[in-house]
Amino acid sequence: MSNSYDVVVIGAGPGGYVAAIRAAQNGLKTACVDNWQNRDGKHAFGGCCLNAGCIPSKAMLESSELFHRAGHEFETHGVKVGKPELDLAAMQKRKGRIVKQFTGGISQLFKGNKVDGIPGTARVLKDGNVEVTKLDGGEKETLQAKNVIIATGSTPVELPFAKFDHERIVDSWDALDFDEVPKRLGVIGAGVIGLEMGSVWKRLGSEVTMLEAEEDFLWMADQQIAKEARKQFKKEGLEITTGAKVTQAEVKGKEVKVTYEDKNGTQEVTVDKLLVAVGRRPYTDGLFADDAKVKLDKRGFIEVDEHNRTSMKNVYAVGDCAPGLMLAHKASEEGVFVADVIAGKTAEMNHDTIPSIIYTAPEVAWVGRTEEQLKKDKVPYKSGSFGFAANGRAQAMEQPHGMVKMLAHKDTDEILGVHIVGPMASELIAEAVLAMEFRASAEDIQLTIHAHPALGEVIHEAALAVDKRALHGINR
């Protein structure tokens, strides 16, 4: 039967489209059903990451950083360009072109790999088959599915007292698409989205107020790195108020009055736009027929076992809708893993080596455990850190800020965590991920030749510092 599949994937974000490609590569007849609709009402594959998240935000981060550097740094290099002028429409157009290139690329990949990409809304039925309501025309069809991979992703958490009107109180997607620079931008939540979007609009000229409920800035990161990052962000003009719990947001004409509580009592701030970036929740609304019983946990994530199997036979879940870090690369890796499990191949998913990255200036990136976690887990450890200030390449780039910190087991020397705040941390972390995937020791990195002059030398020196043998710094 033409509508009978070995695998039906629901969702074409980085979890789903990658799972579909790998399933097809494994010789399985595969369909991928996806209902993403852009603001123009048109469907595009790629989910939030490609259409409204990772890709457009990185485009805006890059453009805004160049704008900022042209105005603040070029002169230091002896390059006089005068006061740079912002053409936000051109910046947005460039972003749109990149997004289109990537989302269109998925259609090509589906064709090339013989995946049937179906624009439609899927519902999992009790018997494990999948009902699809086509986006074009609303026609219904039931796909016979031997296996289902759910990769429906997540959606922004909405605060009951600050509901999105998408004009004044906005989510991260809205904040990527502003057609003018808000004079005053308020941000609730100094997490990954808050910091990245706050950076973009700060560099383009907004006065940014960031309010974070937790006392500890970047509580999920190593606190030495978090402190250094906060210091650097402050220098960039990005001020963050921690211990500030927002309790109310009221739209009044073209302004939003934000009320929050901090150690000094009740405070108020008025902004032109308010970005709510307080996390995302798994998206499973309307996904299951009433009689299709799949277990969700208390927070709404689909419960899965170590092979990402849900409580329904032959139904799997990957990415943001399943427990674990809400990151595109975690979703993709789980997608590959499940597609291989279904095909009966050897498959492995290592949750201990998933890197986290924040694309600020300087960037923050880490993999493995923080010093706080090692202390809590009572693991004996050694720590070595090294700053970018002593690195020739970082100085040449005019970005000699931040550090690399490496944590290794005190007895076995195995690397347990690497934490970076500094230039190109997003790229540098790959070495640490690979080292940890191979269970390398700090000595393995010490004995590895690192090119000179390059930023990677700071990782080398941090590894040497673990044993108090850094060459270009005083070991304490």
Ligand code: NAD
């Ligand atoms: P987050 O969990 O990173 O941060 C949300 C922050 O909001 C937290 O620090 C929390 O303490 C704070 N908060 C919650 N309620 C608050 C309140 N009432 N007042 C003030 N602060 C409050 O969530 P996010 O930034 O929305 O990102 C969502 C997800 O998307 C995350 O899992 C993130 O990892 C992912 N993401 C990743 C990237 C990347 O990899 N570079 C980029 C964007 C998003």
